[in-house]
Amino acid sequence: MRAARFYAAKEPLRIEEVEALPPGDGEVRVAVEACGICGTDLHVAIEGTIQLPQTPIILGHEAAGVVAAVGAGVTRWKAGDRVTIFPNVACGKCYACRRGREVLCLQAQVLGISREGAFAESVTLPASCLLPLPAEVSFPIGALVADAVSTAYRALAHRGALHTGESVAVFGCGGLGVHGIKIAKLLGASRIIGVDVARGALRRAEEAGATHVVDASGGEAAKQVRALTAGDGVDLAVEFVGLKASVSEAIRSLRRGGRVVIAGVGGDRVELPPLRAFVGGELAVLASMGFDREEVETVLRWVAEGTLDLSSSVTDVIPLDAINEGFRRAFTKEGDPIRIVVRPGG
Numbered sequence: 233m234r235a236a237r238f239y240a241a242k243e244p245l246r247i248e249e250v251e252a253l254p255p256g257d258g259e260v261r262v263a264v265e266a267c268g269i270c271g272t273d274l275h276v277a278i279e280g281t282i283q284l285p286q287t288p289i290i291l292g293h294e295a296a297g298v299v300a301a302v303g304a305g306v307t308r309w310k311a312g313d314r315v316t317i318f319p320n321v322a323c324g325k326c327y328a329c330r331r332g333r334e335v336l337c338l339q340a341q342v343l344g345i346s347r348e349g350a351f352a353e354s355v356t357l358p359a360s361c362l363l364p365l366p367a368e369v370s371f372p373i374g375a376l377v378a379d380a381v382s383t384a385y386r387a388l389a390h391r392g393a394l395h396t397g398e399s400v401a402v403f404g405c406g407g408l409g410v411h412g413i414k415i416a417k418l419l420g421a422s423r424i425i426g427v428d429v430a431r432g433a434l435r436r437a438e439e440a441g442a443t444h445v446v447d448a449s450g451g452e453a454a455k456q457v458r459a460l461t462a463g464d465g466v467d468l469a470v471e472f473v474g475l476k477a478s479v480s481e482a483i484r485s486l487r488r489g490g491r492v493v494i495a496g497v498g499g500d501r502v503e504l505p506p507l508r509a510f511v512g513g514e515l516a517v518l519a520s521m522g523f524d525r526e527e528v529e530t531v532l533r534w535v536a537e538g539t540l541d542l543s544s545s546v547t548d549v550i551p552l553d554a555i556n557e558g559f560r561r562a563f564t565k566e567g568d569p570i571r572i573v574v575r576p577g578g
């Protein structure tokens with residue numbers, strides 16, 4: 233089968249012929265119909281800011297497809313089933329796994345990061361990674377639900393516990409933030425403020441349902457957020473950027489008793505406000521990492537029912553041969569893409 237393999241940062245991926253692994257006990261082989269290009273892929277392949285434990289490796293962790301073959305002992309799935317792939321293969325035994333928090337499993341293998349990924353005609357993985365993809369949901373959307381959308385859902389709905397009538401500020405209106413805004417709207421937020429430095433991102437934030445946008449390119453985003461909330465600040469701020477400046481502005485945009493959820497990842501060291509303000513305002517700082525199976529299922533159900541419209545989230549579907557050009561466009565944000573999706577089969 234053909235696959236896009238990563239050898240080293242700042243080098244193009246190589247399209248190579250590799251062996252498609254037959255499914256072993258409890259495993260399935262999935263013919264990949266769609267695999268999204270995520271910011272993580274760009275950190276790995278273009279910036280080199282995320283190092284992988286082994287190379288060469290097939291990248292791609294945001295995937296959907298059709299079951300092609302099942303191994304011994306797999307009864308729940310059969311060839312032809314439409315599936316979304318849950319990208320974490322957790323150990324199932326550790327403290328985190330036993331508490332249902334597989335995302336925190338230290339032994340977890342992540343598709344396209346620490347085990348062979350889905351920028352390939354097929355991928356072989358444990359059957360426990362499969363989730364049914366409803367017939368109403370296309371493969372490209374089924375792919376990006378299992379990362380870009382579910383990550384935003386966890387951050388807002390579960391970690392952020394956003395309630396009807398609350399105000400929310402979303403810092404970073406790229407792939408995660410735009411979906412965060414749509415989810416905030418579904419959860420009944422009264423005021424949704426999209427914050428970004430790029431005009432294109434702010435326009436998309438408005439299209440997604442932001443009631444207000446803040447251009448943070450001149451700094452002082454928090455001041456603008458406060459001005460939009462009669463000086464009070466927001467109940468919830470969600471940070472999808474992963475930079476110190478943006479985290480500080482997110483914290484400073486909170487009202488008394490407010491909470492911030494940080495979902496952006498990076499190397500920056502962040503600071504709390506002076507304790508007088510932090511403790512006195514009884515603020516909460518939370519982190520949100522990835523998503524669990526139920527979160528993916530909830531989002532898929534919303535999409536299937538037509539509650540959550542993701543039709544504008546797939547900017548482009550490209551063949552495997554065009555993957556390096558897709559990475560380049562996702563990185564330079566040429567044409568303001570939300571998600572570029574690779575269709576490895578053709």
Ligand SMILES: [Zn+2]
Pocket residue numbers: 270271272273293294379380
């Ligand atoms: Zn990702």
Ligand SMILES: [Zn+2]
Pocket residue numbers: 322323324325326327328329334337338339340
């Ligand atoms: Zn574990």
